Amino acid sequence: MSVILVTIESRGGAVLPISFELLAAARQLADAAGWQVEALVAAADPAPLAAEIKAADRVLTVAHPALSPYNPAAQAAVLKSVVAARRPALTLCGYTTAGLDLAPVAAAAGQAALVAYATALSLEGESLKATSQVYGGKLTAATETALPAVAALVPGRWSEEAGRAGSGGSVEAIEPPALDALGCAVVAELQPEAGGVDLTQADKILCVGRGIGDKDKIPVAAEVAELLGAALAGSRPIIDSGWLEKARQVGKSGTKVKPKLYVAVGVSGAPEHLEGMGSAELIVAVNSDAQAPIFGAAHFGTTCDLFDLLPAVAERLRQ
Ligand SMILES: Cc1cc2nc3c(=O)[nH]c(=O)nc-3n(C[C@H](O)[C@H](O)[C@H](O)COP(=O)(O)OP(=O)(O)OC[C@H]3O[C@@H](n4cnc5c(N)ncnc54)[C@H](O)[C@@H]3O)c2cc1C
Incomplete structure (x- = not known):
C-alpha cells in the first residue's frame, strides 16, 4: 500500500502546529486514496512527541541526542535514510524554515519532484495536483507532478484541529544513521528580545x-x-x-x-x-x-x- 510520509517538526519538547496541518492534509489525501500515513519524529526524546500524534497510521521514531535542538544536518541525514528505505509515494514538509532545509533532501533521496509553496493538494491516479502561491503570493501556479513527489505546504491552509484528531496508530522505532560527523553543530538557541510587546x-x-x-x-x-x-x-x-x-x-x-x-x-x-x-x-x-x-x-x-x-x-x- 502506498504511503504518505509526514515530517514532524518540534521545539521545546512539543510538536509544532504546522505538523498537525501536514497530518490533516495527509489524512485527507490518504483516506481518499486508500493509502496510509506515516509520521516521522526525529528527536533526542521522540516518545512524548509521538504520543501527541493521533492522525497517523504509524509513527516512526528516531532517537539521537544530535537531533534536538533542531540541527539541519542531523534531521536531513535521518530523513534521507528513511525516504531511501521506505520510498513513500508522497512526502509532506512544512514550507517553514525547517521544511526549506528538509524538503529538497527528501526529493533528492527519493528521486522525486518537489512542489513548494503548496496551498492545496489532491491525488489523481499516479500524480499529485497542487496549487502553489508563488512570487510572494502574486501568482497562483497549478501543477501536476508524477509520483513519487514531495510537497512543502504553506502553513495556515489546513486544519490544525483535524490534524490533532484520530485514534492513534502504531509506533515503530528506527535506528538512526551515523550522526557523529555532521559538520554542523547547534551552539546556542537565541530568542528575540521581546521589546515590551509579546x-x-x-x-x-x-x-x-x-x-x-x-x-x-x-x-x-x-x-x-x-x-x-x-x-x-x-x-x-x-x-x-x-x-x-x-x-x-x-x-x-x-x-x-x-x-x-x-x-x-x-x-x-x-x-x-x-x-x-x-x-x-x-x-x-x-x-x-x-x-x-x-x-x-x-x-x-x-x-x-x-x-x-x-x-x-x-x-x-x-x-
Ligand atoms: C525568507 C523570507 C522570510 C520572510 N519573512 C517575512 C515575515 O516574517 N513577515 C512578512 O510579513 N514577510 C516576510 N517576508 C516577505 C514576504 O515575502 C513579503 O514580501 C511581505 O510579506 C510583503 O509585505 P506587505 O504585504 O506589507 O507588502 P506588499 O506585498 O507590498 O503588499 C502591500 C499591499 O497593500 C495593498 N495596498 C496598497 N495601498 C493600499 C491602500 N491605500 N489601501 C488598502 N490596501 C492597499 C496592496 O494592494 C498590496 O497588496 C519574508 C520573505 C522571505 C523570502
Missing part, C-alpha cells in the same frame, strides 16, 4: 503592511489598534524600514501569532506572512487589490482604500 499573548492584533505607504501614516493604524484594544504589528517591509520595532513583526522570520482577531491592513498576504498568522481565529483584511492573496486566508475582507476606512472606523469606535 504578540503571541495578544487576543487582538492589527497588522500594518506596505500599503500604509509611509512611516508618518503609521499613527492612522495605531489609533484604530488602540481603540480596538489590539496590539499593533507590522509585515516585514514595515520592520525592515524601521517603521516599527522587530518584536512587532508577524511572519516566517518574525513572530507566529494566533489571536482571536487579526486585522490585516495593506498587507498582501505573502506565504511568509501567512505562515505567522494563518491560524488566527478571525482574519479581517483591508486591501484595495481584490486579487491580493490575503483574501484567500481572510474570513472577512474589504477592498476599501485603507485611508478612507481607518479614519471612519476610528471615528465610529470613538463614539
Whole structure:
C-alpha cells in the first residue's frame, strides 16, 4: 500500500502546529486514496512527541541526542535514510524554515519532484495536483507532478484541529544513521528580545503592511489598534524600514501569532506572512487589490482604500 510520509517538526519538547496541518492534509489525501500515513519524529526524546500524534497510521521514531535542538544536518541525514528505505509515494514538509532545509533532501533521496509553496493538494491516479502561491503570493501556479513527489505546504491552509484528531496508530522505532560527523553543530538557541510587546499573548492584533505607504501614516493604524484594544504589528517591509520595532513583526522570520482577531491592513498576504498568522481565529483584511492573496486566508475582507476606512472606523469606535 502506498504511503504518505509526514515530517514532524518540534521545539521545546512539543510538536509544532504546522505538523498537525501536514497530518490533516495527509489524512485527507490518504483516506481518499486508500493509502496510509506515516509520521516521522526525529528527536533526542521522540516518545512524548509521538504520543501527541493521533492522525497517523504509524509513527516512526528516531532517537539521537544530535537531533534536538533542531540541527539541519542531523534531521536531513535521518530523513534521507528513511525516504531511501521506505520510498513513500508522497512526502509532506512544512514550507517553514525547517521544511526549506528538509524538503529538497527528501526529493533528492527519493528521486522525486518537489512542489513548494503548496496551498492545496489532491491525488489523481499516479500524480499529485497542487496549487502553489508563488512570487510572494502574486501568482497562483497549478501543477501536476508524477509520483513519487514531495510537497512543502504553506502553513495556515489546513486544519490544525483535524490534524490533532484520530485514534492513534502504531509506533515503530528506527535506528538512526551515523550522526557523529555532521559538520554542523547547534551552539546556542537565541530568542528575540521581546521589546515590551509579546504578540503571541495578544487576543487582538492589527497588522500594518506596505500599503500604509509611509512611516508618518503609521499613527492612522495605531489609533484604530488602540481603540480596538489590539496590539499593533507590522509585515516585514514595515520592520525592515524601521517603521516599527522587530518584536512587532508577524511572519516566517518574525513572530507566529494566533489571536482571536487579526486585522490585516495593506498587507498582501505573502506565504511568509501567512505562515505567522494563518491560524488566527478571525482574519479581517483591508486591501484595495481584490486579487491580493490575503483574501484567500481572510474570513472577512474589504477592498476599501485603507485611508478612507481607518479614519471612519476610528471615528465610529470613538463614539
Ligand atoms: C525568507 C523570507 C522570510 C520572510 N519573512 C517575512 C515575515 O516574517 N513577515 C512578512 O510579513 N514577510 C516576510 N517576508 C516577505 C514576504 O515575502 C513579503 O514580501 C511581505 O510579506 C510583503 O509585505 P506587505 O504585504 O506589507 O507588502 P506588499 O506585498 O507590498 O503588499 C502591500 C499591499 O497593500 C495593498 N495596498 C496598497 N495601498 C493600499 C491602500 N491605500 N489601501 C488598502 N490596501 C492597499 C496592496 O494592494 C498590496 O497588496 C519574508 C520573505 C522571505 C523570502
